[in-house]
Amino acid sequence: MSDDDVLTRSLDDVQRRIDTVLTQESARWTAVDPRCAAFVDTVTAITTAKGKLLRPRFCLLGHLAAGGDPGEAQAVDAAAALELLHSFALLRDDVLDDSPLRRGAVTAHERHAKDHRARLLRGEPRRYGEGVANLAADLAHVYADRLTRTLPAAARAVWDETRVEVTVGQYLDIAVAAEGVADPELSRWIAVCKSGRYTIHRPLQLGAALAGRPDLADVFEGYGLPLGEAFQLRDDLIDAFGDSEDTGKPTGLDFDRFKMSYLLSLAVRRDERIRELAAAPAGPEGAARMRELLVVTGVADEVEQRIAHLVDQARRAVADAPLVPRWRTELTELTTRVAYRDR
Amino acid sequence: MSDDDVLTRSLDDVQRRIDTVLTQESARWTAVDPRCAAFVDTVTAITTAKGKLLRPRFCLLGHLAAGGDPGEAQAVDAAAALELLHSFALLRDDVLDDSPLRRGAVTAHERHAKDHRARLLRGEPRRYGEGVANLAADLAHVYADRLTRTLPAAARAVWDETRVEVTVGQYLDIAVAAEGVADPELSRWIAVCKSGRYTIHRPLQLGAALAGRPDLADVFEGYGLPLGEAFQLRDDLIDAFGDSEDTGKPTGLDFDRFKMSYLLSLAVRRDERIRELAAAPAGPEGAARMRELLVVTGVADEVEQRIAHLVDQARRAVADAPLVPRWRTELTELTTRVAYRDR
Numbered sequence: 001m002s003d004d005d006v007l008t009r010s011l012d013d014v015q016r017r018i019d020t021v022l023t024q025e026s027a028r029w030t031a032v033d034p035r036c037a038a039f040v041d042t043v044t045a046i047t048t049a050k051g052k053l054l055r056p057r058f059c060l061l062g063h064l065a066a067g068g069d070p071g072e073a074q075a076v077d078a079a080a081a082l083e084l085l086h087s088f089a090l091l092r093d094d095v096l097d098d099s100p101l102r103r104g105a106v107t108a109h110e111r112h113a114k115d116h117r118a119r120l121l122r123g124e125p126r127r128y129g130e131g132v133a134n135l136a137a138d139l140a141h142v143y144a145d146r147l148t149r150t151l152p153a154a155a156r157a158v159w160d161e162t163r164v165e166v167t168v169g170q171y172l173d174i175a176v177a178a179e180g181v182a183d184p185e186l187s188r189w190i191a192v193c194k195s196g197r198y199t200i201h202r203p204l205q206l207g208a209a210l211a212g213r214p215d216l217a218d219v220f221e222g223y224g225l226p227l228g229e230a231f232q233l234r235d236d237l238i239d240a241f242g243d244s245e246d247t248g249k250p251t252g253l254d255f256d257r258f259k260m261s262y263l264l265s266l267a268v269r270r271d272e273r274i275r276e277l278a279a280a281p282a283g284p285e286g287a288a289r290m291r292e293l294l295v296v297t298g299v300a301d302e303v304e305q306r307i308a309h310l311v312d313q314a315r316r317a318v319a320d321a322p323l324v325p326r327w328r329t330e331l332t333e334l335t336t337r338v339a340y341r342d343r
Numbered sequence: 344m345s346d347d348d349v350l351t352r353s354l355d356d357v358q359r360r361i362d363t364v365l366t367q368e369s370a371r372w373t374a375v376d377p378r379c380a381a382f383v384d385t386v387t388a389i390t391t392a393k394g395k396l397l398r399p400r401f402c403l404l405g406h407l408a409a410g411g412d413p414g415e416a417q418a419v420d421a422a423a424a425l426e427l428l429h430s431f432a433l434l435r436d437d438v439l440d441d442s443p444l445r446r447g448a449v450t451a452h453e454r455h456a457k458d459h460r461a462r463l464l465r466g467e468p469r470r471y472g473e474g475v476a477n478l479a480a481d482l483a484h485v486y487a488d489r490l491t492r493t494l495p496a497a498a499r500a501v502w503d504e505t506r507v508e509v510t511v512g513q514y515l516d517i518a519v520a521a522e523g524v525a526d527p528e529l530s531r532w533i534a535v536c537k538s539g540r541y542t543i544h545r546p547l548q549l550g551a552a553l554a555g556r557p558d559l560a561d562v563f564e565g566y567g568l569p570l571g572e573a574f575q576l577r578d579d580l581i582d583a584f585g586d587s588e589d590t591g592k593p594t595g596l597d598f599d600r601f602k603m604s605y606l607l608s609l610a611v612r613r614d615e616r617i618r619e620l621a622a623a624p625a626g627p628e629g630a631a632r633m634r635e636l637l638v639v640t641g642v643a644d645e646v647e648q649r650i651a652h653l654v655d656q657a658r659r660a661v662a663d664a665p666l667v668p669r670w671r672t673e674l675t676e677l678t679t680r681v682a683y684r685d686r
Contacts, residue, residue, distance in 0.1 A: 029511055092481070095477070121522060128521055131438075134438070135517075138513075157492075160488070160489045163485045163488075167482050168482070171379070171478045171482075174471060175475075177466065178459060179464060189375070
């Protein structure tokens with residue numbers, strides 16, 4: 001079995017592990033009441049949608065690069081847990097942002113609100129739709145956590161810290177958006193907390209902990225934090241300049257939601273016109289104008305340069321680290337795919 | 344130290360354990376950003392409000408009655424985890440029900456929405472208030488779970504099952520309310536799932552598991568399920584007939600929210616007028632009329648008889664079980680306080 005196969009096979013195992021949990025739970029609860037099918041399926045739909053399994057990939061890579069045995073069950077469990085935790089975060093986030101689309105499909109809260117209207121149910125469609133999506137997020141959270149039950153204490157500590165960070169990050173994100181504060185340092189911190197650590201650094205650290213290599217925590221932090229920051233900046237650029245058809249979610253949404261994205265927090269400091277536009281969102285026209293301003297002011301270019309710098313920093317962090325050479329190469333190559341993806 | 348002191352002292356330990364977690368976390372995150380104070384405090388406020396510590400009490404009693412050592416750290420941790428899980432469930436529930444009051448205070452989502460308005464923040468106050476409350480629920484959930492990190496596998500399994508049950512129960516509760524289905528068996532099942540198991544049966548089972556007595560699972564199920572059902576019926580009666588001043592939350596809310604409470608699901612089967620009124624909530628006047636109908640049709644009396652029967656069933660379940668006599672007596676006496684409380 002080639003090295004590529006090792007990772008691909010483990011990712012298949014992760015997918016199977018998730019499928020098994022969700023299939024079993026759907027069957028078990030649907031037997032109690034058929035209404036439960038639509039509930040568990042809300043978790044299944046977002047989990048099996050065309051995701052990139054980025055967090056499982058980093059967890060498995062952290063494990064392999066640290067010298068862990070390929071296919072080790074605990075690494076597969078931890079990777080599956082991270083993907084379900086991501087489903088939890090996406091379901092919650094889409095309600096917080098009132099996002100209509102996710103991965104090319106109508107978001108869960110919109111779908112259930114629509115269902116409420118179509119079936120002429122009682123009460124308010126919005127409260128119902130958001131309620132079902134929020135509870136499905138809880139279900140994903142518990143299933144994720146259940147998969148970490150057998151992990152050793154050091155790995156559980158990383159897992160718990162990840163969950164607290166994501167939650168605090170989400171809170172600060174909406175708090176700062178509501179205030180309309182443009183504080184690049186804070187926005188950067190939120191980006192690191194909400195997506196950098198949780199997408200790259202913590203999954204790698206979790207994998208290393210499972211391989212019995214807590215000493216690699218610093219190496220993976222040195223790699224994960226800059227790459228996580230680059231990941232978030234790319235995310236902001238995709239939201240600003242991407243095509244909704246490609247990304248599977250509406251673009252320009254950050255501008256309309258008063259979201260003080262990391263990109264925007266840098267931009268408003270640079271130009272008065274951007275500051276004014278960010279303070280009073282103006283729909284699609286405003287988004288087009290914002291795109292134009294980001295280009296003409298040079299902010300977009302500057303952010304591209306920062307991404308290149310961050311990628312370089314991440315690569316250097318693993319260059320001389322005591323990692324399994326094959327997987328060090330994989331981690332190095334992955335920086336490009338993460339920082340220069342188009343959706 | 345008298346036996347009463349043993350339980351009181353352990354409950355004090357539980358409170359201290361919770362306070363320590365929340366104080367440390369508040370300090371830690373407030374150092375990152377002062378906005379975090381209001382966030383962690385949302386969990387603290389609901390957790391330290393005049394709660395009855397019912398779930399910790401049952402967990403500690405299960406542990407003691409099973410022969411566990413008084414003051415054992417794992418039992419205190421598990422009991423503290425249950426109380427924080429309850430905070431999670433309350434925060435989520437108040438958003439689902441759009442409840443304005445809880446334990447005599449304005450609910451978290453209302454408070455943060457009000458704050459949003461007062462500070463003239465950007466975006467929609469409702470989405471912001473509900474967002475902060477839902478994220479605070481997540482934070483409480485993670486803190487609760489973190490406290491179970493050191494529990495043995497058998498206890499963790501009970502803990503995980505409890506969380507899944509509560510979540511599925513909450514979903515079915517809103518799904519059935521939206522449909523306006525009057526199915527007493529289903530409403531009973533939801534009541535058992537959402538509050539019976541989670542308030543009494545599972546905490547006792549968790550305590551017994553920590554004392555190394557999984558064999559007591561059946562005994563505690565035999566005690567916990569009927570008493571949990573009685574607990575829920577009393578809850579419904581308090582909502583129907585209680586005084587808002589005493590209960591610290593608005594009464595009559597179930598009627599207005601199309602909530603198919605267990606009580607109501609029994610009542611609509613009994614009387615056509617109740618069925619019509621339940622189908623079209625009519626504010627305070629409708630609630631007064633509903634109260635009247637519940638009395639004149641004899642439904643209220645019938646439910647009181649059922650509560651008495653359930654209490655008897657719970658008492659018989661522990662009468663001859665292999666429990667520490669002192670704590671069997673406590674469990675027996677507690678049935679009355681649980682089933683005949685007034686708030």
